[in-house]
Amino acid sequence: MKYIDEFRCGELAAGLAAAMRRDANPEREYRFMEFCGGHTHAISRYGIADLLPPNVQMIHGPGCPVCVLPIGRIDQAIRLAREQGAILATYADTLRVPASQRLTLLRAKAQGADIRMVYSTSDALSIARANPDREVVFLAIGFETTTPPTAVAVLTAAALDLRNFSILCNHVLTPAAMHAILSAPQGVPLDGFVGPAHVSTVIGSAPYEPFADDYGKPVVIAGFEPLDVMRAVHMLIAQVNDGRAVVENEFTRAVTRAGNLRAQALVAEVFELRESFEWRGLGTIPASALRLRAPFARFDAERRFTVPYKAVADNKACACGEILRGEKRPQDCKIFGTVCTPENPIGSCMVSSEGACAAHYTFGRFREAAA
Amino acid sequence: MNAQYSRPLDVKHGHVDLSHGSGGRAMAQLIEELFARELTNDFLAQGDDGARLADPRGRLVMATDAHVVSPLFFPGGDIGCLSVHGTINDVAVMGAKPLYLAASFILEEGYPLAELARIVASMARAARAARVPVVTGDTKVVERGKADGVFITTTGVGVLREGIDCSGARARPGDAILLSGSIGEHGMAIMSLRENLAFDAPIVSDTAALHELIGALLDAVPQLRTMRDPTRGGVATTLNEIARQSGVGMLIDEAAIRVQPPVEAACELLGLDPLYVANEGKLIVICPPEHADAALAALHAHPLGRAASLLGYVHADARHFVQMQTRLGGRRIVDWLSGEQLPRIC
Numbered sequence: 028m029k030y031i032d033e034f035r036c037g038e039l040a041a042g043l044a045a046a047m048r049r050d051a052n053p054e055r056e057y058r059f060m061e062f063c064g065g066h067t068h069a070i071s072r073y074g075i076a077d078l079l080p081p082n083v084q085m086i087h088g089p090g091c092p093v094c095v096l097p098i099g100r101i102d103q104a105i106r107l108a109r110e111q112g113a114i115l116a117t118y119a120d121t122l123r124v125p126a127s128q129r130l131t132l133l134r135a136k137a138q139g140a141d142i143r144m145v146y147s148t149s150d151a152l153s154i155a156r157a158n159p160d161r162e163v164v165f166l167a168i169g170f171e172t173t174t175p176p177t178a179v180a181v182l183t184a185a186a187l188d189l190r191n192f193s194i195l196c197n198h199v200l201t202p203a204a205m206h207a208i209l210s211a212p213q214g215v216p217l218d219g220f221v222g223p224a225h226v227s228t229v230i231g232s233a234p235y236e237p238f239a240d241d242y243g244k245p246v247v248i249a250g251f252e253p254l255d256v257m258r259a260v261h262m263l264i265a266q267v268n269d270g271r272a273v274v275e276n277e278f279t280r281a282v283t284r285a286g287n288l289r290a291q292a293l294v295a296e297v298f299e300l301r302e303s304f305e306w307r308g309l310g311t312i313p314a315s316a317l318r319l320r321a322p323f324a325r326f327d328a329e330r331r332f333t334v335p336y337k338a339v340a341d342n343k344a345c346a347c348g349e350i351l352r353g354e355k356r357p358q359d360c361k362i363f364g365t366v367c368t369p370e371n372p373i374g375s376c377m378v379s380s381e382g383a384c385a386a387h388y389t390f391g392r393f394r395e396a397a398a
Numbered sequence: 399m400n401a402q403y404s405r406p407l408d409v410k411h412g413h414v415d416l417s418h419g420s421g422g423r424a425m426a427q428l429i430e431e432l433f434a435r436e437l438t439n440d441f442l443a444q445g446d447d448g449a450r451l452a453d454p455r456g457r458l459v460m461a462t463d464a465h466v467v468s469p470l471f472f473p474g475g476d477i478g479c480l481s482v483h484g485t486i487n488d489v490a491v492m493g494a495k496p497l498y499l500a501a502s503f504i505l506e507e508g509y510p511l512a513e514l515a516r517i518v519a520s521m522a523r524a525a526r527a528a529r530v531p532v533v534t535g536d537t538k539v540v541e542r543g544k545a546d547g548v549f550i551t552t553t554g555v556g557v558l559r560e561g562i563d564c565s566g567a568r569a570r571p572g573d574a575i576l577l578s579g580s581i582g583e584h585g586m587a588i589m590s591l592r593e594n595l596a597f598d599a600p601i602v603s604d605t606a607a608l609h610e611l612i613g614a615l616l617d618a619v620p621q622l623r624t625m626r627d628p629t630r631g632g633v634a635t636t637l638n639e640i641a642r643q644s645g646v647g648m649l650i651d652e653a654a655i656r657v658q659p660p661v662e663a664a665c666e667l668l669g670l671d672p673l674y675v676a677n678e679g680k681l682i683v684i685c686p687p688e689h690a691d692a693a694l695a696a697l698h699a700h701p702l703g704r705a706a707s708l709l710g711y712v713h714a715d716a717r718h719f720v721q722m723q724t725r726l727g728g729r730r731i732v733d734w735l736s737g738e739q740l741p742r743i744c
Contacts, residue, residue, distance in 0.1 A: 028662045037653075040726045074728015253726050369736035380669075390730040393719045 034252030035073070043257045044078040051080040051264050058084050059263050060353055061221040062205065064091030064381025065251045071390035073253035083260060086215060087383035089204050089309060089351040090223060092169040092197075093120045094375045094382045097307045098339040100197055101126035104166050106334045107195065108140035113162040113332075115142045116151035120379045121166060125372060127339050148180035155184070155192035164328045167194040172225040174198045174317065175290040178297040181319065181326050193328040196318050199304060201226050202234045203315035207306075208352060209242045215353040219245035219263040221256065224278055231286025232276050239272045250278040297323055305338055307375055308351030347374035350383050357384040358395050364388055407431040412511040419505065419539025432515055433503075433535060436522040441498075441533035449533035451498060456557040461488035464551045468742045470517065473587050474603030475678075477550055478520035483607045483678060484629070484744060485554040486528055490609035491625040491681070493564035493616060494556035499525060501552045502536040506545040517548060528607040530554070561620055568623040569644035573712040574690035578611065578681040578697055579604070579705040580656040581633055585675035586664045588743050601660050606679030611700045615683065618696035624684035627677070629744055634673040634732045636682055637720045647715020650732065652725045654707040674735045676743045684712065 051057065057080075061067055067087045070076060076085065089095050101124050108115040115132070122133040122144065136142040141161075145151050148165060155163035167177045177194060184192045201223055208214060222235055227248045235246040245266035249259030259277045266272065276282055297320060304316030319327040328334070341347060345367065346360035357363050357376065367373040369385055376384040407427055417424035434442050441449040465481040475483075482499065489496040501521070505514065525532050532552075587603040608627060616622065624644070628636035633655070641648050657665070657672045665672050679702060685693050690708060697703030710722075720732045 028659050028666070031662070031666060035726055037725050037727045044727070072724075072730060073726045074724045074730045075726070077728040078726070369733075389733045389736070393717070393721055393729075393731050 034250070034254045036254065039254055040078055040257060043254065043261060047083070047257070047261050047264060048080045050261070050268065051083055052268060053082060056082050056084065057218050057264060057267060058086060058216060059219050059221060059260060060086045060088045060208070060217050061256070062088035062090040062201065063221075063223045063226070064094065064379065065224060066221055066249065066256055067091070067383055067386050068381050069251050069253050069256050071386035074390070075253055075256055076391065078257065079260065083264065085260075086217065086353040087350065088208070088220075088353060089306070090170065090201065090226070091376070091379050091381040091383075092173070092199070093124055093379035094347065094351060095199065095204070095306045095308060096121070096124060096168060096197060096375060097305050098126055098341065099305070099337050101132065102339065103329075103334045103336060104132060104164075104195055105130055105135045105140065107164050107328060107332060108135060108142055111162060111332050111334070113141070113164045114154055114158060115140070115164050115166060116145045116154055117142065117166040118168065119144045121168060123372060123378050124375050125378075148176045152180055152183055152189070152192065155189050156187075159191060161191060163192050165192070165194045166197070168197045170199055170201050170223070170226050171229045171294075174294050174298065175229060175287075178293040181297050181323055182293070184326055185323065193326045193331050194319070195328040196298075198298065198317040199306065200315050200317070201230070203312055204306065204309060205235075205238055207309050207312045207315070209238065209244065211352065217244060217353070218267050219247070221259045221263070222246045222248035222274070224249060224251045224255070224281070227278065227282040227286065229287050229290050232274050232282055232284050233286075235274045239274050243272045245272045246274045248274070248276045248278050248282050250281065307341065308348040342373050345374035347376045347384070350376050357387040358392070360384070364392060403427045407511065409511045409515050414505045414507055414509040414511065414514065414539055416507055416539055416541070419537060425537065429537060432511070433518055433537070436515070436518045437525065437532045437535075439531040439533065441531060449498070451533070451555070454497065454557040456560065459489050459492045459494035459556045459558055460553065461485055461492070462551065462553040463488055464549065465744060466546070466549050466742050467588065467744050468546055469588070469591050470513070470547050472591055472603055473600060474583075475605040476517055476520050477548060478517035479524035480605050480678060480744060481550040481552045482521055482524035482528065482530070483605050485552040486530055486607045486609050487627045489554040489556035490612045491564070491627055492556070492558065493562035493622070493625065494558045495613065496528070496530045496554050496556040496609050498555045499530055499532045499552050500534045501532050501550060503538070504545050504549040505537065505539045506547050507539055507542040509547050514548065524607065528609065530609075559616055562616055562622070564622055564625050566624055566626060566640045566643040569640055569646050569684045569712045570623065571646060571712055571714040572687055573623055573684050574687045574693075575637070575648060575650060575709040575711060576683040576685070576690065576693055576697065577633065577655070577707055577709045578683070578703045580658050580661070581628070581677055581680060582657055582661040582665060582672035582675035584678040585632070585743050586661045589668065590664060601658075601664060604677055604679035606702055608679060608681055608702060611681065611697070611702045614700050615693060615696045619685055619689045619693045621689050622683060622685045622693065624682075626682050628680055628682055629678060630676050631735045632672070632674040632676060633682065634671070634720070635735050637732065638734045640682075640684065641718045641720050644712070645718065646712050647718055648710060648712050648720045650710030650720065650722050652722050654709050656705050656707060673732060678744065687711070
């Protein structure tokens with residue numbers, strides 16, 4: 028298929044793999060973090076690890092919206108549906124995220140909560156319009172990519188004067204998470220980042236410049252196709268070899284330095300920074316998430332209903348925290364693939380196809396079997 | 399028309415009501431004027447509770463399949479022909495010649511008789527084309543909201559071909575894995591009709607009866623080890639089932655998998671992997687490697703197998719992984735489907 032095959036071409040991949048083997052210095056290790064779950068998925072799905080030089084290691088980052096959602100947030104969503112009788116509209120990815128009391132949204136739905144899967148925020152608005160006598164709450168999750176559609180939904184609801192629509196806002200910010208990883212006291216040693224694809228189409232490449240300038244870490248923004256990822260890794264190898272640390276853009280077909288100004292304006296109109304937000308794995312990070320501005324307070328489920336956020340500790344055996352910080356690989360977790368599987372996920376990283384554990388379990392676990 | 403009913407069934411404007419399932423005159427009329435008229439054959443004409451069948455002269459194979467597809471009508475077919483094809487295929491992949499079908503209908507109160515007539519006509523056409531008659535049946539009506547229009551369960555009986563021993567447990571290291579054509583059409587045809595999703599590109603379900611293709615294949619290569627139609631869960635799920643049942647591993651080649659461009663585009667858009675999308679007219683065949691060329695030639699010679707390809711090979715693997723060589727040049731697992739990719743697809 029046009030515009031797809033070009034980015035998945037085996038011949039070009041072989042050429043890039045040879046160039047990386049030629050350029051990677053055998054005297055050293057290269058440790059790069061792909062921030063985004065989309066990249067983690069691509070690396071696993073296309074078997075890119077087989078094409079990288081052996082001394083280039085990819086470390087999976089926390090850029091999976093479902094993975095960083097703490098248990099307490101899913102609990103809130105379940106309470107909205109169960110105790111407030113709301114219709115909870117959600118993207119399908121969140122349905123199997125473990126919550127308290129062995130619940131998930133899927134199990135709460137089976138027990139009678141009105142939880143509906145939607146493909147877009149406009150689906151959620153349609154549900155609200157079709158059920159004027161019911162409260163409809165959209166579980167808004169995701170990084171900067173999914174925030175503008177939520178902003179549009181809130182503005183549309185305001186324009187239509189929809190009285191029964193609100194959002195449970197869990198939108199989080201990529202640069203804040205990257206700062207948290209780099210400033211962690213016993214953080215994982217990194218030689219650079221493969222920068223986000225879709226997030227960067229919205230925020231542009233400029234927000235990554237402090238990581239190059241202040242932390243000395245190369246950043247190469249890459250698309251989600253396998254050749255994008257391989258080319259970005261090649262560019263990172265070159266920066267490391269040259270002793271450079273700059274933001275480079277491999278994904279020039281979609282990302283500019285300034286990003287999508289219209290989307291940014293929509294987000295700025297509707298949302299403001301939260302003082303702090305708890306992330307699964309990364310802990311509470313200041314100024315790392317968004318909430319609705321005061322004029323839109325009536326669309327904020329946390330202000331509209333009494334469902335206070337309560338932090339809940341992760342399962343002790345689950346290593347999602349270390350995995351999200353890049354300190355452990357999925358296969359280093361004691362319960363990976365035994366107690367914790369995609370059918371029965373204990374930690375959030377085993378839930379989404381973008382999660383490091385799910386990607387490794389689904390696509391890559393034959394490597395341990397062979398070892 | 400039977401003279402005992404004062405008025406003919408109003409197929410054009412009427413609706414299913416609870417009396418159609420009550421066992422009374424209205425039910426008898428529905429069966430006579432709608433079902434029996436379309437599905438007509440000597441067995442149904444007996445009018446008894448069951449059908450007396452001829453001595454099959456061989457080992458019997460029996461399979462049953464419930465159909466709850468939503469929507470009931472889709473490009474390339476409907477629940478009627480799907481319920482015929484699905485069960486014929488389940489009998490045929492056992493290495494049997496399908497002989498008879500039984501059909502049981504669960505109808506929702508209020509369902510338009512005109513649509514029911516279309517479904518039954520489509521079922522009758524499919525059964526006639528396949529030369530596998532529906533010899534007995536049953537109808538129940540449930541209150542509005544307790545079903546979704548029409549559910550159809552079909553059961554098929556066939557006779558095993560002499561000397562054929564096909565099973566999901568017979569794949570052996572070294573065996574070749576063949577696939578009869580492009581994948582994902584049925585699932586994406588359904589998906590393209592689901593609420594809130596509309597694609598311009600027409601994706602037509604591949605629903606088809608495979609018994610003639612299978613007959614030709616068995617004529618050419620009676621040594622086949624395994625046949626299976628990759629329906630729900632797609633090719634990936636079927637390969638994993640066989641790998642587990644046979645206690646083997648598999649390595650398939652992504653380049654040998656054919657996906658029609660509209661299916662590929664729709665899958666890209668929705669983030670679905672065509673390997674996990676349902677098919678209703680495709681066949682996976684496993685055979686000893688020395689017979690792979692003959693099997694492929696037999697598939698290619700039939701219209702339903704024209705795009706058949708050699709997908710890969712079986713190997714020894716205690717963990718029963720299905721692995722795939724990617725077009726990019728890497729390797730990955732093709733795992734069991736986890737969760738539900740597309741509900742109510744068949």
